[in-house]
Amino acid sequence: MFDKILIANRGEIACRVAATCRWLGVKSVAVYSDADANAKHVAACDEAVHIGGASAADSYLRIERIIDAARATGAQAIHPGYGFLSENEDFAHACDEAGIVFIGPPVSAIAAMGSKAAAKALMHAAAVPLVPGYHGDDQDPALLQREADRIGYPVLLKASAGGGGKGMRVVERSGDFAAALASCKREAASSFGNDRVLIEKYLTRPRHVEVQVFADKHGGAVYLFDRDCSVQRRHQKVLEEAPAPGLAGEVRRAMGEAAVAAARAVDYVGAGTVEFIMTGADFYFMEMNTRLQVEHPVTEMVTGLDLVEWQLRVAGGEPLPLAQADLKVNGHALEARIYAESPARGFLPSTGTLKHLRMPEGVEFATGASVRIDSGVREGDTITPFYDPMIAKLIVHGATRADALATMQRALEACEIVGPQTNVEFLQRLVTSEPFATADLDTGLIERHHDALFAPRDKPLREALALACAALLRRERGAARGASPWDGLAHWRLNGGYTQSFVWRDLDGDALLSARFAHDGRAQTLASGAADAEPFAWWLGGGEREYGVTLGNSRVTGRVFIDGDVFHVFCLGAAFAFEWQDLLAHAADAEHGEGRLTAPMPGKVIAVLVKPGAVVEKGAPLIVMEAMKMEHTIGAPSAGKVTEVLYAVGDQVADGAQLLVLEAE
Template sequence: MFNKILIANRGEIACRVAATAKRLGIGSVAVYSDADAKAKHVAVCDEAVHVGGSAAGESYLRIERIIDAALKTGAQAIHPGYGFLSENEDFARACDKAGLVFIGPPVEAISAMGSKAAAKALMQSASVPLVPGYHGDDQDPALLQKEADRIGYPVLLKASAGGGGKGMRVVEKSADFAAALVSCKREAASSFGNDRVLIEKYLLRPRHVEVQVFADKHGGAVYLFDRDCSVQRRHQKVLEEAPAPGLTGEVRRAMGEAAVAAARAVNYVGAGTVEFIMTHDGQFYFMEMNTRLQVEHPVTEMVTRLDLVEWQLKVAAGEPLPLTQQELKVEGHAIEARIYAENPSRGFLPSTGTLKHLRLPQAVEFTLEDNVRIDSGVREGDTITPFYDPMIAKLIVHGRDRADALARMARALRECEVVGPHTNVEFLQRIVASEPFSQGDLDTGLIERHHDTLFAPSTVPQKQALALACAALLTREGGEAHGNSPWDALSHWRMAGGYAQDLNWRAIDTDETLQAVFTRDSTQGNAEGKRLELLGENLRFDWSHADEPHTFSVLLDETLIKGRVFIDGDVFHVFYQGASLAFEWQNLMAHAADAEHEGRLTAPMPGKIIAVLVETGASVEKGAPLLVMEAMKMEHTIVAPTTGTVGEILFSVGDQVADGAQLLTMEASRA
């Protein structure tokens, strides 16, 4: 076994690999960029080496710097994690040339599976089922159009060297093909340095089911069962679970054996994931093989109670697989939710900013034994930057069956609290509680098909949340919750009689103005004399501040409610029964926000301008594309909010723009 390894990655996967290395007594070396100098993965590793600038291309993708860091620190092997260089054959080859063990498959296997088109041909020769499509070398646009027409719409355009949802487009009809091809090739070239695409028949309501495989250097190969990863947005997974619900034993075994056949076809070694697309009648087709560990590997670990990183290290060190196929078994059910800094209501745009408050469920990091697990690469006070994937944490639960796991996930999500960037936590709660997911009616279009339900106007308990905000404000401003002594009440104390205090609020999410009036009659008892006029109701009102930070209990008439309030300046973030609401206290020092300028179009997030599609003075219709931004490896098209004339274009192709920056101006047409 190795004495020291270098982890050529960042974030939660680097922390996860380091945890296994520490348990096994193996030294770990982190690498970090300028933006990650104080990152969690740097802190948890035994050593750390700076490898360059904040952008991945200046640091984590610099092969020579990674190799040099490993050699200088005396590491014997490099674990690539996932993403970045994990499926880069040049990197694997460079490790071998430098005398370092690459903790992953052979170069030839990476090469064979790195091209989706070549992989499809190889799988066909190995009798692995394939979706009808075109995987040829000829990339002439006219030929590609002809092939798409032959296959029949809808078709799926996919970057041949891609993954993670990048460089993918669903084309519904022939007339849309040419524009989709240009966009797909551009994103593929930007993300992977290769604009080659393949075309596949787009199956309606398919499931995405994948199989975890492992192989050693002694001819051993096994499958560690299946995972369902159907719940996706933008072709990227949101919720994963193991085992995949609803599969018959026959289908499960056939899919596992097909995955092992795929691995054997390329003389695979190490951990790999064979991804299948499946119809509801049980037919499955090979999509691709990811020659690395997957983001969702923890659900497999939870149901097998096996540490897959430990298996990776043992296999890379030349040991045989720890267990045979007959010895492997599944215990219970596991579900993983990816908690992202993103805004679901704005098309899941990534959100940046400092994690001012971060409270996750009581869980054990990287455990195999507990029922709730957290894999995270950030801590409270860290910043989600535009340079990398905006994941905050992976929340994984294990139950005795799927129903038990669903209940644990719902409870755990209600305990998540994040202040800073937008998150998808409440959206995840809605999916988990939705009928199709809870009933196991899964397919890759679940989110789009149930859009109206999943994105319905929020029915959060505003009255209770606002009462908790009032309690927190009164505690902060006047000490009311600390006792009956006048010396504890730092404001509004009277020798006799009572007083009234206006508490004016602005709801952050809706920009709605809300008013509450707190009154206290000191001639009455402490509790009896307090009332709150709130949202048209006059209620008896009392509260207490628990010893636990941010925790309040509030009495509204005869109803006792409990919640948590995190205060950030004059903004009060309330967490109550799984809902998150923010209210800004309108004190005398508050200033009104500047009104938006008519015709102003702004950047939805930090990024780079990659295409300007109009000229100054151009007349455009509402919805017409104006320019294209690239941010976090995704393209975002800025469209005209109304019919009008383009004014000044403020940025050029290649320019970096900040979140909220004005990109161009428009003058709306007058009716």
């Protein structure tokens, strides 16, 4: 076992690796960028080394700086985590040259599987089933167009050196191919420094099932069973589970054995994942990820194993801890990825400070807990536009899938996040949806059930508004008590009661709500909107920011986080944001002028597709932005004439910044 390792990553996975190091008594070294000087992963490690600027290209992708940090701190090995340099053969080679152990597969295995096209060729030679497609070296656009036409639409364009949903496009018609190819190549070059693509037949309603494999330096190789990762948006996974539901035993064995055969074909060492696409009982090889996966915790939960510990032991030359016959599955596990993003805006990433962060009761990075939380951020941290916007992974375990699903529902209801927008409510809808609950899974689940998943939701507005009023009353009285004894009588009236009117803006629904609180000296009432007043009482709960109210015959408790005049209420499994309106200063929101086009998020302009004077049709692409490693095309909201372009290629723009002026017809 190593004495000290360097973790060449950040965020949740760096914290995850550091946790296993602590349990094993191994010292850990963090690396960090300008943006991560006070990050959680820096505090989680024994030492930390600054390696550069905020962007990944200036820090986490700088091979020489990471090698220098390992040398300077005396680290014997480097764990790459996932993403960044984890599947970079140049990085693995640099580790070898420096005499530092790369905690991952040999350079040759990374090279063999690093190119999707080369991997497909290897699997074809090994008689592993492949989806019909084109994986050749000739990247002439005209040839690629002909190959797509030959395969038949729809087809899927994929960056050959890519992963994580980057550089992928579904093309429905031949006429759309050229534009999709250009966009795919541009994103692939930006994300991976390689614009080569491959083409595959796009299978309708397929499942995405993967197998965790492990191999050592002594010829041992096993599979640690399967995971279903079908529920995706933008080709990126949202929910994962182990084992994959509904597979026949012989199919599971065949997939596991095929995965081990794939690993043996490239003399693999360490942790890897072989990904398959499935239709019915038929499975086809997609790719092999030569690293630990984001969703590895569900495998840990059902096997009771620490996969990072296995990685360290195998990299140190030890044989695999268990043989295939010793491996068993216990129960079922689910993982939900909690992101700072706006599902209603096409899952655009969101940025901002985590002003309030409260997760369900669970154990961080523990393989044996019923609720596990893997997170790389803390309350007060900022989600920046430089890196992936993940806040946490919420992992649950149950004796059955139904048990795990019930635990996941409760755990999501207990999540409280204030700051950037998140996908928590969307995840709640997803795990309670009929197709997911019944395991009717495929990669198009979200798109196919879009209307149901995004439909207006009945929420306990009346109860939440009562809790907000209780918190406001407490704030007013609490401030008064802090001044003088006489201020405590602020609402007292001689021989009578008093009435207060509150106006709230529901920030989620962008609607004004009214409430009237009355105290006649003996009893209190609260009326919401035009409804009749009901008996009302409130009290402080036992926990921090916890309130209880009775309203008519209803009794409810909840938590209220106050941010200025915005009251964030969490009750009955739902979240609300109410802004208290100062009636004297209240004014209507400012309206955007017609033809104004704004940045949907902070990012960089990578393409300007029009010039001043251009006449465009509705929906025409105007500007392409890059943010959170993804491309976002800004289209014309209406037909019109471009009168001014306000940013150039390479410019950084803020969220909401006006990009150009369009004079509508």
